[in-house]
Amino acid sequence: MGLHTLGEALNGALAGALAYPPAPRRKAKSGAPHPTGARVLRDSVEAGTFEEVFFVPPAKGETDRMLRAARRGLDAGRQLRREARQGLRELTAAERVLTTLTAASVRVFEEILTLARLNRGRVFPSYDHLAQATSLGRATVARALGILEAIGFLVRQRRFKRIEAQGPGPRYEQTSNAYRPMLPKGLQAYLPRWMRPAPLPDDEIQRRVDQDEDMEHMRAQLSCREWAQATADGPLGKVLAKLGAALDRALEHQERESQIHPQPLHDSHKKNSMMSWPSRPTPTA
Structure with missing residues (x-):
């Protein structure tokens, strides 16, 4: 996300x-194109x-x-x-x-x-x-x-x-x-x-497919900040890196909140889960 x-x-x-x-073409009151x-x-x-x-x-x-x-x-x-x-x-x-x-x-x-x-x-x-x-x-x-x-x-x-x-x-x-x-x-x-x-040989086609899959896997492992740094450089890259770092912190905070306060189960889900448990055997004398 x-x-x-x-x-x-x-x-x-x-x-x-x-x-x-x-820029929008502005016209002066006289009807002539605006000079700017x-x-x-x-x-x-x-x-x-x-x-x-x-x-x-x-x-x-x-x-x-x-x-x-x-x-x-x-x-x-x-x-x-x-x-x-x-x-x-x-x-x-x-x-x-x-x-x-x-x-x-x-x-x-x-x-x-x-x-x-x-x-x-x-x-x-x-x-x-x-x-x-x-x-x-x-x-x-x-x-x-x-x-x-x-x-x-x-x-x-x-x-x-x-x-x-x-x-x-x-x-x-x-x-x-x-x-x-x-x-x-x-x-x-x-x-x-x-x-x-x-036409390309079959091994070359397979090599390119594997290369694309490896690239997609590598990109999926990058954080937002790393993604920004790999996409642009210069002043624009610095701004995007800060934006990516902020998104990383927001995602980490959201993940910690989900671990501390897990979503409670609904009563119906609890009831179905309890009914699916095996019944405890009755002890014999």
Whole structure:
């Protein structure tokens, strides 16, 4: 119970520390936007606070494999649209999403893969950079990114940054998004056998299962304070550690109270227990 409560507290504290909620758009009496209103989109995270765990350097040849898979997915989407128009099959939800893949989307994905290969996975281009690199319009780039994210080729994270401005308090503005290219699992069915990832051996699957079970067992043995220290560090970790220590003391106090004052048994339970005892044998002379 304590771990569950602390987990909820950790999630709320981490979300509040990393994400900056968009400020309400206030308007002056004249109807113009309020000068102090911050233009930060929903679900944005401050730049510089998460990139180390978000970006993943691609393995050798991985970007080329993902680009070939995207081109195969483009051909598969065209074939699915053709069969659906001819009434040969009824598309599933995943197939309908795949049919939205366009040549412009694959071109944008190719540029993102190039940046991932050159920058060891650190990809955060602006819309203008992608439009210039691909010779596409800015609106086309924005639409292509939405298609790639819906299919599963991209994980996109909005970001904001602090800026210098007049007046009290910090100021924020939106900055370029962070991107991580991926290979959608739903696309593997449309790839030839030589392009599909090799299945894991049975011993490797069992090893990962055992590792997950050991990790869960270890986490279950941690106190609330130890759980907080293992989850976050820095000033936030110190605050959460104090919260976990307080929860530990509350749980220990509750356990001692339950041992000192055990819950009395109901009369009906006592009666049933006494009736279930074996009768004492009558002594014989």
